[in-house]
Amino acid sequence: MGATVVWTQKGARVHTVTATGENKGAFDSGNVPPGGSFRQTFLTPGSFNYICLNHSSMSGVVTVNAPTPTPTPVTPTPTPSPTPTPGAPSAAVLPQAHVDITNFAFNPRIVTLAAGGTVTWTQFDTTRHTVTGVEWGSSPLTQGQKYTLTFLRPGKFLYACTIHSFMNGEVNVVATATPSPTP
Ligand SMILES: [Cu+2]
Helix, strand or coil: CCCEEEEECCCCCCECCEEEHHHCCCCECCCECCCCEEEEECCCCEEEEEECCCCCCCEEEEEECCCCCCCCCCCCCCCCCCCCCCCCCCCCCEEEEEEEEECCEEECCEEEEEEEEEEEEEECCCCCECCECCCCECCCECCCCEEEEEECCCEEEEEECCCCCCCEEEEEEECCCCCCCCC
16 A cells, blocks of 8 residues: 556557546546656555556556554553442441242342341242252241341352242342441
């Protein structure tokens, strides 16, 4: 791209270098007499077909390649860690949560609580259900029974009813910043 092509007329007759095809009008030498020359600088990539207007059997093509893009070095930007605000209350993180087991579903299906908090499930259905996690769980609960569990470790705890596998829920336990004692 940006290169110049020079046509030198060595024939005995008058010829032209005239763009045709999709780039018709891009350049036209006009009549180049014997011994003359025509130069054309190509600034845009593409395929430039040309002919001699005086002799339709004479044609050529100039192919202009796009420059190879120089790869930009990628500098990975570290994701800034959020700075904990001291003393700020943890929004919407409850020390305890309640889940109703009703109509073959855990309601709410997802609860979020602070580490060290407890979740209490209350069984309202006449059919028995369990609250079963990976390494924890209740026995089959009859109507009116409750099951309470304290979650000490932060994390996402999935659970289901072992009797009805389509019944499932999630306990999200989030770590809480220990407030620094005020002197
Ligand atoms: Cu069940």
